[in-house]
Amino acid sequence: NAGVTQTPKFQVLKTGQSMTLQCAQDMNHEYMSWYRQDPGMGLRLIHYSVGAGITDQGEVPNGYNVSRSTTEDFPLRLLSAAPSQTSVYFCASSRDRGLQSQYFGPGTRLTVT
């Protein structure tokens, strides 16, 4: 099992550019989430999905879109990047709603200039 994979590992964008952060898991997990981690603020939930075709907003959804067309993939789209979106992004998946079994991906470090 590869677990949770994220690409790219690093990305630099200019303000206004768009891009997609990729996340995939091979554990057949229903629940997937995207978090961002800023210095001194812990992790904050951006969007989550409880299964293919079902997504919902988390704590800080503005400026991001998600879709879940398959169980395996949960891409995060930045529509028009802003410097405030400079952060480390973690994707996570879990078998069920019990988050103690949540697996985190290795993270994507995004810088917006």
Added chain:
Amino acid sequence: EDKVVQSPLSLVVHEGDTVTLNCSYEVTNFRSLLWYKQEKKAPTFLFMLTSSGIEKKSGRLSSILDKKELFSILNITATQTGDSAVYLCAVEADSGGYNKLIFGAGTRLAVHP
């Protein structure tokens, strides 16, 4: 508004010292409290606590929850340089059809030889 507060924000100790990390919370629909260790990459799970007064132990690490006073502590005895990391506390809350994690900002622990 749900919140999780960790203290201290940073801590510097010498090998062999014992440290206590604190986590207090105000969260509705509490389900559990989780501790993670984060070393320059994704958080790794340490403990899940659901009941007051029951100590969870793993080697030199232990943790306990007080649901009346709304706090948890993480103890590390005989610290080693490999314990240097950010320790994150997160509270899992029931949010309708999904459980969400509310993270604290973390405690950065540096263990010097």
